[in-house]
Amino acid sequence: MIKAHKIYKSFQSGAVQVLKGVSLEIADGDFAVILGASGSGKSTLMSVLSGLERPDSGTVVFGNQDITAMNDKQLTEFRRDKVGFIFQQYYLLSHLSVENNVKLGADLAGNKNFREIIEQVGLKGKFKSKPSELSGGEQQRVCIARALAKNPEILFLDEPTGALDEKTGREVLDYISRLKSERGFTMIMVTHNENIAQMANTVIRMNSGEITEVYKNNSPKTAFEIGW
Amino acid sequence: MVVSLKDSIKLLGIIVISFCAVFVCTFFLNFYLDALEIENLVTEQTRAMYEAQLATAEFTCAISGSVLAAIAIVMLVFYIKLYIDSHLKQIGILKAIGYSNGKIAARFWVFGIGVFIGATLGFASGYAAMPMIYKSLLIDGLPQIEIGFHLVLPLVLIVAPTAVFSAISCGYAYFALRRPVSSMLRGQVRFKPEKQKSKTATKNKEHSFLFVMCFKTLGGKKSLAFFVAFACFSYSAMVQMGCSMKRLSTGFMGIMILIIGVVLAVVSLFMALTSLIKANAKNIAIMRAFGYKMKECALAMLFCYVPFALIGFSIGTVYQFVLLSLMVNIVYKDVASVPDYSFSVPVFFITLASFLILYTAAMAIYTYKMSKISVKEVMAEN
Ligand SMILES: Nc1ncnc2c1ncn2[C@@H]1O[C@H](COP(=O)(O)OP(=O)(O)OP(=O)(O)O)[C@@H](O)[C@H]1O
Numbered sequence: 279m280i281k282a283h284k285i286y287k288s289f290q291s292g293a294v295q296v297l298k299g300v301s302l303e304i305a306d307g308d309f310a311v312i313l314g315a316s317g318s319g320k321s322t323l324m325s326v327l328s329g330l331e332r333p334d335s336g337t338v339v340f341g342n343q344d345i346t347a348m349n350d351k352q353l354t355e356f357r358r359d360k361v362g363f364i365f366q367q368y369y370l371l372s373h374l375s376v377e378n379n380v381k382l383g384a385d386l387a388g389n390k391n392f393r394e395i396i397e398q399v400g401l402k403g404k405f406k407s408k409p410s411e412l413s414g415g416e417q418q419r420v421c422i423a424r425a426l427a428k429n430p431e432i433l434f435l436d437e438p439t440g441a442l443d444e445k446t447g448r449e450v451l452d453y454i455s456r457l458k459s460e461r462g463f464t465m466i467m468v469t470h471n472e473n474i475a476q477m478a479n480t481v482i483r484m485n486s487g488e489i490t491e492v493y494k495n496n497s498p499k500t501a502f503e504i505g506w
Numbered sequence: 507m508v509v510s511l512k513d514s515i516k517l518l519g520i521i522v523i524s525f526c527a528v529f530v531c532t533f534f535l536n537f538y539l540d541a542l543e544i545e546n547l548v549t550e551q552t553r554a555m556y557e558a559q560l561a562t563a564e565f566t567c568a569i570s571g572s573v574l575a576a577i578a579i580v581m582l583v584f585y586i587k588l589y590i591d592s593h594l595k596q597i598g599i600l601k602a603i604g605y606s607n608g609k610i611a612a613r614f615w616v617f618g619i620g621v622f623i624g625a626t627l628g629f630a631s632g633y634a635a636m637p638m639i640y641k642s643l644l645i646d647g648l649p650q651i652e653i654g655f656h657l658v659l660p661l662v663l664i665v666a667p668t669a670v671f672s673a674i675s676c677g678y679a680y681f682a683l684r685r686p687v688s689s690m691l692r693g694q695v696r697f698k699p700e701k702q703k704s705k706t707a708t709k710n711k712e713h714s715f716l717f718v719m720c721f722k723t724l725g726g727k728k729s730l731a732f733f734v735a736f737a738c739f740s741y742s743a744m745v746q747m748g749c750s751m752k753r754l755s756t757g758f759m760g761i762m763i764l765i766i767g768v769v770l771a772v773v774s775l776f777m778a779l780t781s782l783i784k785a786n787a788k789n790i791a792i793m794r795a796f797g798y799k800m801k802e803c804a805l806a807m808l809f810c811y812v813p814f815a816l817i818g819f820s821i822g823t824v825y826q827f828v829l830l831s832l833m834v835n836i837v838y839k840d841v842a843s844v845p846d847y848s849f850s851v852p853v854f855f856i857t858l859a860s861f862l863i864l865y866t867a868a869m870a871i872y873t874y875k876m877s878k879i880s881v882k883e884v885m886a887e888n
């Protein structure tokens with residue numbers, strides 16, 4: 279369970295208030311989607327929840343660990359053991375092959391079967407390719423493989439389908455949600471796409487740094503059932 | 507504007523190296539030219555010392571001038587490559603909207619300005635230091651040599667290097683820009699296809715990610731290994747030489763060599779490591795986001811350069827020994843007042859110890875710098 283309590287976060291020493299007292303709860307194994315307009319603070323909230331950044335005030339409790347009280351070393355360990363990321367801009371290591379990019383995640387979990395994951399995301403013949411030799415969708419799939427190879431307890435996704443066309447987008451979402459039901463990790467996804475919210479158990483809507491709506495979805499759809 | 511003046515001034519390494527080279531060459535060449543004018547006053551007793559000093563001046567200018575110029579050229583080319591690699595998209599856009607390679611490359615002349623600044627400062631400092639140098643080179647039985655001004659020196663030491671370095675910058679940039687626009691826009695750094703290694707060789711052993719990262723970081727930035735080695739070389743060679751010179755001849759020259767050595771070493775190491783961290787900021791940020799510890803990131807980035815540091819240090823030790831032996835046994839062989847030279851073991855160990863301390867400190871500082879990279883900020887840059 280992730281519990282955020284009254285999170286405040288500003289930039290430029292208080293000049294830009296981005297999060298204004300955000301509180302939320304996400305249960306273990308949940309699939310939560312955060313919806314909101316551009317600039318509403320979704321990415322900032324995600325980096326606070328995942329221990330990439332500290333809030334100005336407020337707490338984030340993960341299970342029974344208060345990650346806002348951790349020092350840098352403990353936070354690093356927390357991310358190492360629990361968290362996986364899929365970023366909108368890929369952030370692959372450009373001088374390393376697909377295989378080695380995925381190894382970045384796999385090594386942290388001692389995962390030797392990471393090549394299977396690369397095959398499962400549909401990059402079978404691309405083990406030795408460099409990111410610049412791949413299409414946008416293929417690069418995003420490398421990111422997904424890298425995050426999953428780490429066996430995270432909780433997976434953060436920032437606009438994972440932003441750069442993908444409909445067909446690839448659906449396939450990627452389907453693959454991630456199938457893996458989620460197999461392994462039972464928690465998923466928190468940021469998106470602009472209202473349709474994707476229909477796949478989630480919990481939908482959180484944000485507007486200029488505040489949560490305006492939270493609702494449960496009792497009959498989530500699959501990636502091929504939603505509109506696009 | 508592709509390249510700004512600021513980019514040129516950021517080439518601190520080139521400024522410092524041109525400063526050192528021109529500084530040394532200014533007073534030695536000036537001394538050489540002035541000394542030629544009193545040749546008719548040289549007597550039997552003073553001839554050996556007089557000729558040895560002229561030879562030293564020639565020798566030092568030739569060695570420091572050529573070595574430092576070569577280093578500066580390598581550094582310049584490296585920087586331009588780094589600059590182009592890190593501005594691929596912007597330059598790609600310029601090319602896409604119709605700027606020719608030549609037009610873009612011509613802008614790179616500003617990289618010569620760093621040389622101009624360093625050379626001018628070096629020339630001025632060389633002149634300022636001249637009274638002291640001339641005094642320390644004073645020979646018993648000969649009159650004090652007057653300091654003269656030779657117009658040829660600023661031409662050779664300031665104007666020519668600036669022109670040559672600007673030309674090299676444009677030429678290299680032109681060469682480096684000749685690649686497909688599409689690959690530049692995609693941020694494809696390497697444009698030659700990599701040689702595929704035989705499948706069996708790669709299948710055999712599974713290396714850990716940190717090992718691969720270490721190895722590939724080194725492979726992608728070979729020139730940095732060169733600068734690290736050069737930094738350690740100049741520290742080792744010049745500190746040991748400075749100490750030995752102090753015993754052999756004048757203290758002033760020894761201290762000067764020592765200072766130049768330390769400055770060159772610190773600047774090249776600083777440059778190499780700063781550009782390493784800059785070029786890898788995003789990679790480090792991602793490793794940190796995934797939960798790699800600071801120590802592991804530092805290991806992957808910095809550890810592979812240790813062998814090069816040690817190689818540089820060893821070569822520097824041998825180099826200064828050979829150079830001093832040659833000086834004492836050949837150039838100063840007829841001068842009675844110069845004592846014999848032998849390799850000093852205590853100086854070696856003191857240099858080694860101080861070197862290890864400095865190197866470890868540099869590693870610690872850069873590990874700390876890496877820990878200050880804000881993961882979110884690096885990622886927000888895109
Ligand atoms: N490091 C920073 N310094 C200053 N302002 C920042 C910083 N990071 C974010 N902001 C500001 O905070 C606000 C929210 O940013 P955030 O990235 O969280 O938005 P978002 O909801 O993810 O938007 P998008 O959907 O466009 O990705 C923006 O107005 C942005 O300008």
Ligand SMILES: [Mg+2]
Nearest residue numbers: 320321322436
């Ligand atoms: Mg965002």
